Amino acid sequence: MQAMTLPLSQLFAPMLGIFAAMYLLAPTFPVARLWARVAVFIVVWLVVARYLEWRIFTTVLPASGTWYQVGWIWFCLFVELLTFTDQFILYLTFLRRTDRSSEADQHEHRLRSLPDDELPSVDVFIPTYDEPFEVLEKTITGALCLDYPNIHVWVLDDGRRPWLKELCEHKGAGYLTRADNLNAKAGNINHALTKTSGEFFAIFDADFVPQRNFLMRSMGFFADPKIGIVQIPHTFYNEDPMQANLGLHRGLPDEQRFFFDSIMPARDGWDGAFCCGSNSVTRRAALRAVGDALPTQSITEDILLTLVLLRKGYVTRYLHEPLAIGLAPESLDAFFVQRQRWARGAIQTLYLADGPLGPGLGLMHRLLFFPTHWLSLGLRALTVVVVPIVFMWTGLAPVVDVTPESVFYYLFPAILALNGGISWFAPHAHFPLAAQVSATIQSFKILPTVLGTLVKPTGHAFRVTPKGVAARCASYAAEIFWPSAALMALTVVGLVVNTIPEWRMIDHPAALPMVAFWSVVNIVVLFFVCMTSLQARMGRAEERFDFDESVLIETGTGERLSGRVSNISLSGAGVLLGAGIDCPRGGEPLRVHIAQVGWIDAMVVQRRGHLIGLQFHLPQSLERDLLIRKLFTVARLKGNGVIACSVNRAMLKNIWSMAAPLPHIVTTGAKPASLSPTVRLPAESLVIRPQPRIDDLAHLAGVRSLHPTSFTEPGCVS
Structure with a gap:
């Protein structure tokens, strides 16, 4: 040397x-x-x-x-x-880089000023194959709550599962299936396109829950006729494998944040953002210009669709706002299945005429889409x-x-x-x-x-x-x-x-x-x-969200206790009781009243001083839907901001305004109706006064459910 x-x-x-x-x-x-x-x-x-x-x-x-x-x-x-x-x-x-939130503000203001019948129609597609009940339930519930008047929610079931068809019927969502699984997800969506007629279609993977204002924030961009797709980032409410296995969820952003927070806004500046499969809205007229179907030559049909539309003069616009949340891969095996599919699909585009090496693209677009x-x-x-x-x-x-x-x-x-x-x-x-x-x-x-x-x-x-x-x-x-x-x-x-x-x-x-x-x-x-590579132990079946909110607890003897929720999920909650209050015994059944949800049957499963752990008994019911709405609307998501979504917009639009403080319930002395067996009523028969107060949930809690309590997926633990 x-x-x-x-x-x-x-x-x-x-x-x-x-x-x-x-x-x-x-x-x-x-x-x-x-x-x-x-x-x-x-x-x-x-x-x-x-x-x-x-x-x-x-x-x-x-x-x-x-x-x-x-x-x-x-x-x-x-x-x-x-x-x-x-x-x-x-x-x-x-x-280059963009921030289109101010544009989204203007578009949303314009859309909300229009009569409902002047807003374009949107089909909401939820393609699914083998996702379990606990995943699909949240997505369907959130899609049905979208704050947009002219939509139809469709669950596209390539698994042909009777229990999912039944769930869709009771939730009020459309259900579509087909005889085979040709071309996987792209083929599933293409089949749905032959059965629907919306001017636009939104796609949410089975594990992504849309925020209530998703369409109001995104649809306005289509006023520009050159916009073919609007893409929203993927935001997650759980830890990815690196965060979970290294215990770094508080100090390390999830593995996709660099891409969605930094790279995609920059690509958008070059008109080079691309459809990421889920959390997107597509103009049906643009798709008709390229055959009225998603391309199937690559297993990453989303990127290929972007390239096909780009050659026809249609741009994919990127709005960097957490308007839908979902599940990050929950294990390394799931992570690799996802990334291998992405890598294989990107490499496949090199061999296609519609790929980055084919005719009809500028140099910068070729560089942006070349899978280096x-x-x-x-x-x-x-x-x-x-x-x-x-x-x-x-x-x-x-x-x-x-x-x-x-x-x-x-x-x-x-x-x-x-x-x-x-x-x-x-x-x-x-x-x-x-x-x-x-x-x-x-x-x-x-x-x-x-x-x-x-x-x-x-x-x-x-x-x-x-x-x-x-x-x-x-x-x-x-x-x-x-x-x-x-x-x-x-x-x-x-x-x-x-x-x-x-x-x-x-x-x-x-x-x-x-x-x-x-x-x-x-x-x-x-x-x-x-x-x-060592899989961290998953302590709970449902993700817990940090919360700080007053709750009311009613013991089996009728005694009422006040407390504050410290964390909550669909399966349970941690509640901190006030000083001087005797903690309920372990295994003792009780009921908990949660604001904007109602009364929930629960049981004490853990005691640590004045902090008690509650396990909910929450079958398919109105209260369960309301709790899904609450969790995915106001939960603060590990640094990803506030997310929102809910269920059955026709029934719950006005319930959202119920925000009276919990102590009001205690001072009225009105005892809520007991949680009786299911009363099955059509949604349109439930009359709700404009801006009802929170104690009006006493009536709603008596109407146990719009769905049968006996419904569960085989082998599913609710």
């Missing part, structure tokens, strides 16, 4: 300069201003160009030796260049882990003529610049260590999928992402844990071996500090990969 002798002040000058520019000066720049984005872009890529000039002309071109030594050096450079290409496209994307991320993700992550292991065990170097001084002078400034720029463009959304852990985890499954699809682009089965109980079966991902543990062991032992002169495989002692630093970083990453 060539020695590089520079004074310390000159050696560290590039690093210190980049640190000052990217981490001290750049944060003072307004990211919304074009000149600031261009300035950061230029600085970052000048630094990267400086590094690449050194990397190619100093560490690669002088390489000599056997074919495999030279080949290994060029392979490592290829992976690095592929990564930089992906990063360059990302930085180009960040040069899927090509580089797994290859880069595995190479970063494997290269030092190969070097320590075989002496096969990935570069030539590199010294610790040159690493400080060229490599570290480039790393600081790239990460600093992304952190500036996407503040609070980019975490380099977490990103590396996530990329390494995905590389074990995604890289084989990408390579397999490049060789064989078609003929792969469509796998639905597991949801609910089915997604939480595995205790750990063995195919991730053991390879990661083996790589970590090889790294640790390789370090130890190379510290002993008699056993050392590295011919250049000066390289050992660099390899040691690199290896320590990899050990940390692989440790977190192993931890993430």
Whole structure:
């Protein structure tokens, strides 16, 4: 290796300069201003160009030796260049960005001023295959509550389940099925399009619950005739596998936030946002222009639909607001099923005339839709882990003529610049260590999928992402844990071996500090990969939401106690009783009155001082629907903001205004009617006064349900 002798002040000058520019000066720049984005872009890529000039002309071109030594050096450079290409496209994307909330405000005001019959009709599609009752119930309930007058909700059941048909009948939703499952989700939706006639159609995956004002916020954008699709971000109310398995839900955003919060608003600035399958609204006239059906040549029909419409002059508009919430993958198995499908579908588009390489697209759109991320993700992550292991065990170097001084002078400034720029463009959304852990985890499954699809682009089965109980079966991902543990062991032992002169495989002692630093970083990453592969125990069947609200408790003896809810779900709640109040005994049946819901049968299952844990007995009923509405309307979702949705808009539109404080119930002395067996009434027969008070729920609680209490999915635990 060539020695590089520079004074310390000159050696560290590039690093210190980049640190000052990217981490001290750049944060003072307004990211919304074009000149600031261009300035950061230029600085970052000048630094990267400086590094690449050194990397190619100093560490690669002088390489000599056997074919495999030279080949290994060029392979490592290829992976690095592929990564930089992906990063360059990302930085180009960040040069533009949009925030369309003010436009949505104007559109919503306009739509709400129109008579109901002047609003365009919308079919709401909920495609489903094997999702369980506890998942579908929330989505159907939320869709039926959409605050939009001219809609029809359709459940598209490719599982052909009688219990789901019965549920739809009692909820008031339409039910459609077909004889086969040809073309999976796209075929399911295409079948529904032949049976419906709405001017627009919205799609919600079976696990996404729309906010009440979803359509009022999104439909107005279609006043622009060039808008073919409006896409809303995917927001989640549960922890994804990395958050759950590492216990980092309070400090780490979910894995898709960087994409939906930073990348999609930037893509929208280039008119390059794309349909993400769920949480979208599509103009039926635009679809008619391309055959009145979703494309089925790729298993990611959403991206392909965007490209097909783009060639016809229709744009996908992105509104960055959490107007629908859903389930993040609940296990690594579910996560990989989802990501492998996305990766395979993206690679498939390369072989299609309607894909990014086909005619009719501009250069920027080709770059935006070229699947560089899927090509580089797994290859880069595995190479970063494997290269030092190969070097320590075989002496096969990935570069030539590199010294610790040159690493400080060229490599570290480039790393600081790239990460600093992304952190500036996407503040609070980019975490380099977490990103590396996530990329390494995905590389074990995604890289084989990408390579397999490049060789064989078609003929792969469509796998639905597991949801609910089915997604939480595995205790750990063995195919991730053991390879990661083996790589970590090889790294640790390789370090130890190379510290002993008699056993050392590295011919250049000066390289050992660099390899040691690199290896320590990899050990940390692989440790977190192993931890993430261990499935965290799911303590509850239903997600709990933090709450702070007064409740009234009635014991079996008729005594009434006041308390405050600390957390609540469809299956139970934690209630903090006031000082001096005797806690009900464990196992004691009681009733709880929750504002905007009514009386719920419950039982004490846990006691910790004045905090009691309640388990609800809440079969299919009006109260259950009201509780779904309440939870998914006012629950604060782990940093994702406030979400909203509910049930049966015709019946509940006015109930939402019932907000009188709970103590009013206590002072009236009126005892609510007992929770009697189900009284089955049609929704239109239930008369509700405008703006009723909360104690009017006493009457509603007596009307136990609009649905049969005996209804459950076979094997379902309510």
